[in-house]
Amino acid sequence: MKAAEPLPAPAIDAELSRWTIRLLSHMQIAQPYLAPELTLGELAAQLRTNTSWLSRVINAGCGKNFNDFINEYRVQEAEARLRDPQFRHYTLLAVALEAGFNSKSTFNRVFKKLRGITPGEVNRLE
Known part of the structure; x- marks a missing residue:
């Protein structure tokens, strides 16, 4: 089986933008930040994604690390x-x-x- 080709930069940018919007919407509607013990893993689970992708979305899409975000x-x-x-x-x-x-x-x-x-x-x- 052939390995998947990496996405071209514009496709990654579009996916990052889509996920940034999804994340910001989730933050506004669900207010997960009100839970004092919120972790990157828990937030990723709420969004049905993995921690490395969510971390990338927060860092690149929002310009902050998880804690500052x-x-x-x-x-x-x-x-x-x-x-x-x-x-x-x-x-x-x-x-x-x-x-x-x-x-x-x-x-x-x-x-x-x-x-x-x-x-x-x-x-x-x-």
Whole structure:
């Protein structure tokens, strides 16, 4: 049996684009990032693909590594809650946990890295 020919570059680009759209749609609809223990393997299983392809989609299609990709969604979720008056009574830890972080220290570090301010400073911006 003859080995499959590698896809030409334009075909790979088209497949990568298709998978990037599929991934972003899944992130928006299913919100898998809310699970603190989410792994690349679990996300790949949800999308019915393998980890090496999903990693390539995230790296090339989204321009980030897996952790930065997931943490951006978590920070967006936390930021929305911090700005929403409905969540004003929540502690920073509660916001962190509901956004998918598994500790307050990770939440603070990642939030500061991605936004340049601490989570506690968000409320003061308004």
